[in-house]
Amino acid sequence: MKAAGRSVRTRLRDRVAASDPGLLRLTAGLRTVGAIALALAVLAVSGADDTHLVAGAMTAMVATFAIREKESRAQAVTVALGLPVALASVSVSALLSSRVVIGDAFFVVLIFCAVFVRRFGDRGTALGLIGFQVYFVSLFVGAEVSALPGLWGAIAVAFVSSAVVRFAVVPATPAGVLQRLRQAFRARLAQLIATQTELLDTGPDGIEKTLEHLRDGTARLHETALMIQSRLEEGTPDESTARLVQRRIADAEIAAERLGLLLLTARSAERADTLTLHLPGAPAPSVGRSPAPGEATEILRRDLGALRTLVLRPPAEARGTALSHLRNRLLGYRDEENLPEATAAVQDVFRGIGETARAVMGLRIALDGPQDESDDTPATTRSREELDAEDAAIDAGEEAAPKEEEPTGLRRPTTRAAVQVSVGSSLAILGGEFLSAERWYWAVLACWIVFLNTASTGEILVKGYRRVLGTMLGVVAGIGLAGLVGGHTWIAFGLVLLLIFAMFYTAPLSYTLMSFFVTAMLGLLYTLLHTYSLSVLLLRVEETALGAACGIVAAALVLPIRTDRRTNELLGTVLERLTDVTEGAVDQLSGGPAADLLDTARELDQALGDLRAATQPLTHPITPLRARRDTARYVVALLETCAYHARSLAATAELLPAHPSIAADPRLRGAVRRTVRNIEAIAARVADEDAGTEVETGPSIASLLAPDAAGVPRYGRITGRVLRHLERLDEAVMGLARPLGVPVRTPTR
Template sequence: MTFAAKIRDWLLANDPALSRLRMAGRVTLTVIAAVACLVLIHIAGLALPTIAYGLAIILSIEGGVAVRDRLPSDQLKTRLIGGAVSLLCVGLAAALEDYRYISDPMFLVVIAGATVGRVYGPRGFAVGMFAFTSYFMGAYLKPNLSDLPLGAIGPVIAVVTGHLVRTYLLPDDWRRDLLQSLVAIQGRVGDILMKLAVLSSGGAMTDGDRRELRQLEERLKDVVLMAEGFLPRTADGTIDPEDEPLTSLTMKIFDVHLAAESVIVLSFEALPPFLLVHALIEDDGDMTEKIAASPAVAGDDRVAENARALIWLQTARVALTEAIEEGRRDRFRAIDDAVAAPASAKIDFSLKNPVMRSAVQITIASSLAMAFGLMLSRDRWFWAVLTAFLIFTNTKSRGDAAIRALQRSIGTLLGIAAGLVLATLVGSYPLVSAPIAVLCIFLGFYCLQISYAAMTFFISIVLCLIYGMTGVLTLDLLQLRIEETLIGALAGTIVAFLVFPASTRSTLDLALGRWFDGLHELLSAVREGRSGFEIIALSHKLDAAYREITLAARPLGTTWSVVSRPGQVRQTLGIFLGATYWARIFARNAVQAGHKPEGPVLTALEDTLANIDALSARGSECFVVTRKLSRGGSRHLPIFKHGSRVGVEMIGTMLGRLYPAAA
């Protein structure tokens, strides 16, 4: 295998639809194109002020990250509005520069407006980021009013190049991304089978092997969610049940996901025969059926159950492979290409709206960062405000904010250390420094969705290289950069804990409430005998609610948290995972049965629904209760024989383990 092929395989393994690669590529190419255009204009004889370059770079970045409209026409509209707001804000900063007692508070007004604007949805968020970064750049570079006519070229170039890069060079294409993600699903299933083959050949499974299988299951779940995200949806975010090709593909994705989960669950109890797994890997259907029917397999109920799950997985894989081949032939032409307009954002300026509470938090945190940053430096306090502003992005609780503040501080510290070494070695060689800076920009935004600390690390290196190329790099400056970052991180953390504090427990309670509601809704739909696709859609909703619980519980497992032990958090999440899995199995069996549950199944279902109502009010208590998890008490869990009855019984068992005192 060539080096290029190895790199491609690694990228596809870690970024199945190459979405992170494209986003980082868009930002990097837009920055390069915008700066190159400005340099050409300068060479042509029109000397441009520094603010033109600053705005071009910062708006190129924000245009690639913050503009989230789906259609190119909507993206262009957002960029144009953002560009106009950018010019207004930088003009305001320039006009007030000589009146610092007005210009500094005006920055807070801009911050408040930028964050309040988020109530208007993704476009409001993007325009707000354009406004904030533009005023920041104006206050930092201090342009004269006379610089603004030529300085306006920077935002114009950023808007144009950003639109061209995203629309023509690296465009969005849900059909291409969907196909890539389906191929990735097959690859993740293949990884699970290869691991099972290794375990089956050895005949034993350790706790480490169980954890690795769970990790492989989570990787599969990630790419399944990615694939489902590329499917066209109606204005309310649901899949149109009348679109038969679309619903068929959705069912195929669901089936292969649930079959793979079932193979893992049953393998924890009894490993399948190596020859059976090998036949499945080789896609030998006849051999798979023959081995599954052999006395050695059929004579052991536990192994036979696993064999049936593997045959189910084989069937689901074949169906998904057919969908992939169809996508390669005609790019899913049968699925309607029309993208429904998203539902309008609900405009709510009350403090009941989390967006408004976040706006208050960000404004107060920025005020604190500004005050203490000014005490430290009259000219470099902007870094403190920038940090305080950014640590609230994509956070839902004070624990999330604290983690993000820590990540930014660590990333800045390590990035400056690495950047200082690089800038010392190559800072006087722009032809070397510039490509390294471009590479770090790319790596920073490639890591944005993976690790905020890694993104901050690479961007800090870029800043050091820029300081080195401009001849202003000093140890005092870098020390000040770290100190201002720590001030902003501390200000943001304090505000997150004191102003409208959203504790991790309260955020987790909300996520748990949505999970219990989703479970109740799914089981009620089965009881009422609703349509198969509706039940499967509710099953997807429950799975998404479980993922929300894992995100909300993340701060509980950090070392600084005194709420709960990481091991206990993982145990509790494992129970929720099990309950979610068995609910999905129950839903699938109900769809296959084609009739309403009755008899013992209906009785068990009614008991479980009543239990859900009783337990849902206890919320996050399940993360702090003491429970004994005995491995010896497990039993064979059939999902094919009497699957509906066992499925609903297992849901009840899992709920009892969540709150053992109530069991």
């Protein structure tokens, strides 16, 4: 029964870890709610009135969510600096409360400064956000000079409460967050393997749904890998450990994605296209009926289940011969003599299982330390020796890449955004005053928020639409909750805490949901301040729509960054990083000097993530430009396919120094030249539409894989795998030419 209980707890823990990697959303929600609850408790005991309770609750929320630094020491410094900034902000607001014109002018200057200081990183962003939001809180509660002592006390209590909850009640160290992200990676990897197992039993009618789950699982695993990469520097004791974990995470991700492709190929009549795993709605390959029960199919199903167990089993439960037996059997498939009798495609799947098992073992060693070796078979020992050789070859002494020169003046993104949001806020103040002389600041808040974490006019437009939609739905909820609560102060505060938790827990998932919970919460706050009415909530919708419109107008007319321009810049960066990874990997595989391919591949992933986010306005469901939406999705999917093959090439090249069995092959340089020239031609056309560049076709790289006249393969297995990746990469690059309008030239003989 104890074992069953542990199993249930383990499954529940894995499910939670997979749904919220690193428990980041849960931590944010608990911290914010805890800080507000503690501040309310202290203020209530001290006899504060409802106005001070609301001010303290809102300030505690701001002091918690504004600080995003990863290290505890840096967070403590920012909290300490944030308190005087908040006190100064509320004091100036109270002093200017009777001077409308001067107060509005100062508010605009404060908004400019709050955005401008983002150039100084997380701390500058946090202090600017605190200054703006506390000024807004003072407007919300109607701060006056006579009430300043009480407000100072409420703000101080809020900051102290936020610090206590952050550092004592709900602490989150970089190492702890990284540990939870590792668990999330394992859980999502296990979920992906379970989805891949479904391919064995999926018939023609269910292949589309299974493929959709496979795409989601692959994307979620990659998302977690990127989250881990972004926290390795702070969460590991040294650079060598960080590089080791990064390498093992990349190996496991590549092996899992390759296993899915091999399974899909085994079920279809031809080799599966990598694009199928990245393009939503891509046509599924033709598959027959579910294979009849046979020995190979049953072994395959059994071993996929064993692989999932190997991924999920925690270190404390990994001792004993049972798990060792599973591990040894799966690693044995790396040797040809251990492959079951089956078709060539199915045997490839078994090889893929063996390679994935090796990647999982390397991941376990990197994350959990040395493992029990007493039950190792020769195949397992060989895999361990390979992993040890790779670990020893990791060089922590790589020189840091030189920093790129940052733009200055109005070309600097923070300066441009500061000017835009200042102009938009000025328009929002003027329009808001016409709607309501008392609550005009809602329009300013809406204008401010639509500029947060956006970089183009299209992103601001989409965010403004979501803000208005969430606000309208929240008004309906606020009306209902305010009617239910009535004059019950503490019930209202309890619901406020629940809504705030929901707001922070859903914020990374849906901006519309977050806006919904914010507006419903504000309805309850108005009830607490005895200013609630239906007209007030309807006014909030009007002010929100006005503020969003002002933000969109400012973004479109003042130093605009068109969505096309931003996506083209990011697309050029992706193509440049793709060239770096491909050339570096093939050069190393051809006998060139070792390069830092891990960091180069990471830069490619980051650039692709930025491009994916920037194309959201183009791919949004409400966009009227359907053809443009489909083109954007297709281009991003092709680039994700290119990135997968480039990562695979980089991972193979990283093996070269540590594996005597893998020899450099100088012939690979010739196979990649045309592909690199084509990538550069596409990049030049993206940067300048008038550039007269063309992509060049030629003999397929697959033709290099054909055996010679005697039927003997011209290349070894590793070189053959590299050429297959190059073939798929070349095909994907050629596929990019058509939607991007690059002419294709066929060379004459």
